Amino acid sequence: MASRMDELDASEHYTKESEDAAPVLLNIILDTNPIAWAYLSDTLPLPKVVAALLVFINAHLAFNQANKISVIASHVDRAEFLYPTITPSEVQSNEANEMDTVMQNARNGHDTAADDANFYRPFATIASSLNDALRKLFAKTPPSALSNSTTALAGAMTLALAHANKLIVELTPDRSTNPAVITSSALTAPTALHSRILVLSASPASPHQYIPLMNAIFASARLSIPIDVLALTPTSSTFLQQASSTTNGIFLTLQYPHGLLQTLLQAFLPSLPSRGYLVPATQSAVDFRAACFCHRKVVDVGYVCSICLSIFCEPPEGAICFTCGTKLRLQDYGKKPVVTVRKKKRKRQEGDNGVATPSGRMTPAA
Amino acid sequence: MPAADSDDEYIQTISDEEGDAHRVSNGRRRGDRSTGGRGRNVRAAGFEVSRTWEALEEGVDGTISGAIEGLLDATKRKRATKDTTPFQRGIIRHLILILDLSEAMLEKDLRPSRHLLTLHYAQDFVREYFEQNPISQLGIVGMLDGKAERISDMSGNPEEHVSALQAWRDKQPSGNPSLQNALDMARGALFHAPSHGTREVLVIFGAIYTVDPGDIHDTIKALVLANITCTVVGLSAEVAICRTLVTKTNPSMNPQLAYSVALDETHYRELFMAATTPPPIAAANHQPERDDTGGTLLQMGFPSRIVTPYPSLCACHSQVTRDGYLCPRCNSKACSLPSECRVCGFTLILSTHLARSYHHLFPLLNWYEVTWNMARSQSPSQKHCFACQTSFPEIPTEQSLAEAESRKKKASGLAAAKQPTAVVGRSEQAGTRVLNSSSRPQATHIEGISESGRYGCPTCQTHFCIDCDVFSHAETHNCPGCLAKVGLDHGYGDSDGMDIDASSITKPNGIGNKMTDKDVYGDILKGLEKLLVGVS
Numbered sequence: 016m017a018s019r020m021d022e023l024d025a026s027e028h029y030t031k032e033s034e035d036a037a038p039v040l041l042n043i044i045l046d047t048n049p050i051a052w053a054y055l056s057d058t059l060p061l062p063k064v065v066a067a068l069l070v071f072i073n074a075h076l077a078f079n080q081a082n083k084i085s086v087i088a089s090h091v092d093r094a095e096f097l098y099p100t101i102t103p104s105e106v107q108s109n110e111a112n113e114m115d116t117v118m119q120n121a122r123n124g125h126d127t128a129a130d131d132a133n134f135y136r137p138f139a140t141i142a143s144s145l146n147d148a149l150r151k152l153f154a155k156t157p158p159s160a161l162s163n164s165t166t167a168l169a170g171a172m173t174l175a176l177a178h179a180n181k182l183i184v185e186l187t188p189d190r191s192t193n194p195a196v197i198t199s200s201a202l203t204a205p206t207a208l209h210s211r212i213l214v215l216s217a218s219p220a221s222p223h224q225y226i227p228l229m230n231a232i233f234a235s236a237r238l239s240i241p242i243d244v245l246a247l248t249p250t251s252s253t254f255l256q257q258a259s260s261t262t263n264g265i266f267l268t269l270q271y272p273h274g275l276l277q278t279l280l281q282a283f284l285p286s287l288p289s290r291g292y293l294v295p296a297t298q299s300a301v302d303f304r305a306a307c308f309c310h311r312k313v314v315d316v317g318y319v320c321s322i323c324l325s326i327f328c329e330p331p332e333g334a335i336c337f338t339c340g341t342k343l344r345l346q347d348y349g350k351k352p353v354v355t356v357r358k359k360k361r362k363r364q365e366g367d368n369g370v371a372t373p374s375g376r377m378t379p380a381a
Numbered sequence: 382m383p384a385a386d387s388d389d390e391y392i393q394t395i396s397d398e399e400g401d402a403h404r405v406s407n408g409r410r411r412g413d414r415s416t417g418g419r420g421r422n423v424r425a426a427g428f429e430v431s432r433t434w435e436a437l438e439e440g441v442d443g444t445i446s447g448a449i450e451g452l453l454d455a456t457k458r459k460r461a462t463k464d465t466t467p468f469q470r471g472i473i474r475h476l477i478l479i480l481d482l483s484e485a486m487l488e489k490d491l492r493p494s495r496h497l498l499t500l501h502y503a504q505d506f507v508r509e510y511f512e513q514n515p516i517s518q519l520g521i522v523g524m525l526d527g528k529a530e531r532i533s534d535m536s537g538n539p540e541e542h543v544s545a546l547q548a549w550r551d552k553q554p555s556g557n558p559s560l561q562n563a564l565d566m567a568r569g570a571l572f573h574a575p576s577h578g579t580r581e582v583l584v585i586f587g588a589i590y591t592v593d594p595g596d597i598h599d600t601i602k603a604l605v606l607a608n609i610t611c612t613v614v615g616l617s618a619e620v621a622i623c624r625t626l627v628t629k630t631n632p633s634m635n636p637q638l639a640y641s642v643a644l645d646e647t648h649y650r651e652l653f654m655a656a657t658t659p660p661p662i663a664a665a666n667h668q669p670e671r672d673d674t675g676g677t678l679l680q681m682g683f684p685s686r687i688v689t690p691y692p693s694l695c696a697c698h699s700q701v702t703r704d705g706y707l708c709p710r711c712n713s714k715a716c717s718l719p720s721e722c723r724v725c726g727f728t729l730i731l732s733t734h735l736a737r738s739y740h741h742l743f744p745l746l747n748w749y750e751v752t753w754n755m756a757r758s759q760s761p762s763q764k765h766c767f768a769c770q771t772s773f774p775e776i777p778t779e780q781s782l783a784e785a786e787s788r789k790k791k792a793s794g795l796a797a798a799k800q801p802t803a804v805v806g807r808s809e810q811a812g813t814r815v816l817n818s819s820s821r822p823q824a825t826h827i828e829g830i831s832e833s834g835r836y837g838c839p840t841c842q843t844h845f846c847i848d849c850d851v852f853s854h855a856e857t858h859n860c861p862g863c864l865a866k867v868g869l870d871h872g873y874g875d876s877d878g879m880d881i882d883a884s885s886i887t888k889p890n891g892i893g894n895k896m897t898d899k900d901v902y903g904d905i906l907k908g909l910e911k912l913l914v915g916v917s
């Protein structure tokens with residue numbers, strides 16, 4: 016506490032202010048798995064979630080004129096931007112910026128929301144284009160895709176990161192620098208863009224995506240982009256827990272479906288700088304146990320191939336790693352190192368007393 | 382919160398890069414002085430030293446602005462384009478970093494001074510090393526006053542090394558360097574390194590001499606016997622003994638890669654940071670006494686993070702904490718990972734630490750440059766970068782392309798006819814590259830840069846912009862296209878051994894009953910429509 020007081024006294028007001036004023040890009044990844052939503056339809060229907068999400072988005076945009084938003088669907092067969100979207104009208108006029116596109120889209124579209132005089136226009140455009148995109152997304156999903164019980168979460172995260180990176184690159188004055196420099200300057204420059212990711216998850220992440228998902232998580236950790244997770248179903252995903260804990264994000268399981276909006280606004284709206292002054296609502300115990308590659312058993316003691324780092328729950332058959340095909344030597348873990356050394360010494364002494372072999376004497380030197 | 386998370390150190394790794402600010406480099410002067418074989422050629426081939434203006438050609442639109450941007454982009458992309466052969470890499474590494482702290486480091490030819498720049502880069506190196514090799518060990522040794530001095534002990538904690546390096550900022554480099562003493566100390570420190578990891582020494586050598594107490598060739602022989610590989614980054618000029626050291630200890634590695642002399646600050650950083658990538662395990666592992674497999678099965682513990690209502694002491698520092706990780710074997714508490722259990726000696730690690738290295742094992746393929754013709758034939762409908770949605774430049778018509786081509790041919794034909802000798806001379810100077818456009822099929826083509834501003838993934842054939850290309854290869858190691866497009870069928874699933882049958886994926890209870898194909902959509906669509914009405 017004392018240190019925080021000192022910090023405040025040390026006339027850091029200017030930097031504090033500018034930090035707070037930096038625009039925030041909020042990337043929302045919405046799990047649109049139809050099966051999961053059908054499962055949830057009694058307690059938490061998707062339209063209700065979208066409505067709550069829209070209020071949340073509006074609150075975020077109202078915080079700062081320059082705040083930005085992107086919504087990405089993590090669908091069963093694809094990951095796709097729901098907002099901002101590329102529409103045919105934009106393809107014709109490449110120069111049109113985001114807002115124009117959306118407005119054109121709204122005008123061409125069949126809804127009247129954007130023309131309502133009582134509705135703040137940017138909010139209305141987001142609402143209508145998000146709904147449009149969602150409807151299109153569901154309409155073009157082939158029934159065969161329903162056999163997937165999981166969604167393209169890793170793809171959605173990669174898209175979100177690439178999008179955030181592009182915006183940061185564009186906002187950084189020196190554009191010729193390499194990505195590492197860009198990230199460091201984005202952290203220090205007062206006008207830079209802060210970014211974070213919010214995942215609304217309704218279905219478990221597939222172990223198939225483990226590696227790309229981990230790659231995305233580490234990339235966002237390096238870029239200081241926290242991944243917040245709101246799990247809508249109690250079947251919480253280990254990967255998403257690890258994602259938020261690795262990136263200093265917030266992980267919450269939705270307890271009361273009716274309190275969705277409340278949860279969103281209270282836990283996930285505060286920006287990164289202001290989170291330092293709040294008690295985080297995250298859960299702090301994290302399941303870091305690994306799943307073995309052979310049976311997907313969750314283990315807390317495992318065997319790791321030193322070549323490819325595959326995890327096994329027991330030494331694989333014939334001591335051959337079936338990921339990389341290397342023949343592995345089993346390290347003898349039954350004995351403690353001290354014991355082994357003593358045994359060797361004793362043997363050597365016996366050797367010296369008996370038949371002294373030159374190789375035996377050479378060993379300690381080599 | 383931060384104290385509870387062992388991954389914090391990785392998040393806060395990005396430090397300022399004052400070194401890169403000195404981009405207007407004195408590369409040429411140093412290049413002349415240096416005798417470094419590889420460095421010189423590379424630099425001469427790069428656009429910075431070669432005559433950049435001669436590489437400029439009119440773009441299809443008749444301006445050169447595209448070409449200038451292209452040159453900048455080329456450097457960007459060069460960093461990201463890597464060797465993607467899935468080598469078996471030595472991921473569990475044991476490395477001793479030997480820093481020259483002798484008088485030679487007072488030179489100011491690298492700004493602000495060799496000493497300060499080296500300490501600065503060394504800190505970056507430490508952070509990057511542990512980022513890339515999370516379960517590896519590192520130790521730092523300094524050479525000064527004719528002796529070797531231990532800067533930090535062999536350990537897996539980046540913060541220890543960084544603070545040890547920071548302490549050296551205030552001290553002045555002094556005396557003569559002794560390579561032999563430093564190598565002997567490194568050999569001692571690596572002696573106990575287990576056989577499943579690599580044993581490496583990286584020497585940063587500023588001086589052009591070494592003052593040794595004995596025969597350094599004996600030390601080199603001992604290093605070879607101990608399977609220690611040495612690489613050297615020189616700061617002044619190539620030194621014969623370093624060349625010998627490198628050739629003897631790296632029989633299978635390209636000696637030019639193992640020993641190079643830095644030309645300027647940026648080049649120095651590149652050479653230094655190159656050592657953070659895990660080395661490929663040489664096919665001919667020169668270690669007859671080890672069996673030729675090289676692999677070992679390691680037993681490790683994966684503890685979960687716990688938070689207790691009452692604080693207790695951690696086994697590692699005897700500090701009072703509420704959170705920590707319990708050793709799965711003996712239940713003693715460690716406060717940060719990766720570490721070894723203080724009580725039973727078990728290796729404790731987070732599964733995420735292992736995952737951090739997976740991208741070395743399954744690297745992302747380099748993307749190809751898309752020509753105008755390819756852009757037209759492959760995906761004429763894709764007018765935006767798939768990942769960030771920036772629009773691509775318009776694809777020119779075939780006619781205008783042909784016109785531009787013929788215009789260029791004429792121009793270069795004239796130039797070649799006028800000064801044939803000059804062209805030859807220049808191409809010899811440049812070493813590997815011939816700038817004369819008539820000998821190259823595509824005149825506007827700058828190496829590594831796509832004329833259409835598009836880069837295509839060979840797996841999913843999706844096109845991306847240059848920023849997303851660089852970002853995907855340097856940071857995420859994921860292809861957004863492969864993962865986002867009907868993503869679950871592509872690439873990763875088969876190659877990584879994570880393949881398991883779909884039945885074992887857990888489904889939320891009762892999902893099967895709820896699912897009646899079309900109804901799912903019907904309900905959702907109806908709901909959305911209702912919502913829209915509500916909005917308006």
Ligand SMILES: [Zn+2]
Binds near residue numbers: 308310312
């Ligand atoms: Zn298993």
Ligand SMILES: [Zn+2]
Binds near residue numbers: 323338339340341
């Ligand atoms: Zn393996």
Ligand SMILES: [Zn+2]
Binds near residue numbers: 696699716
């Ligand atoms: Zn401790």
Ligand SMILES: [Zn+2]
Binds near residue numbers: 711712722723725726
């Ligand atoms: Zn233990």
Ligand SMILES: [Zn+2]
Binds near residue numbers: 767771849850
């Ligand atoms: Zn892009």
Ligand SMILES: [Zn+2]
Binds near residue numbers: 839841860
């Ligand atoms: Zn791809």
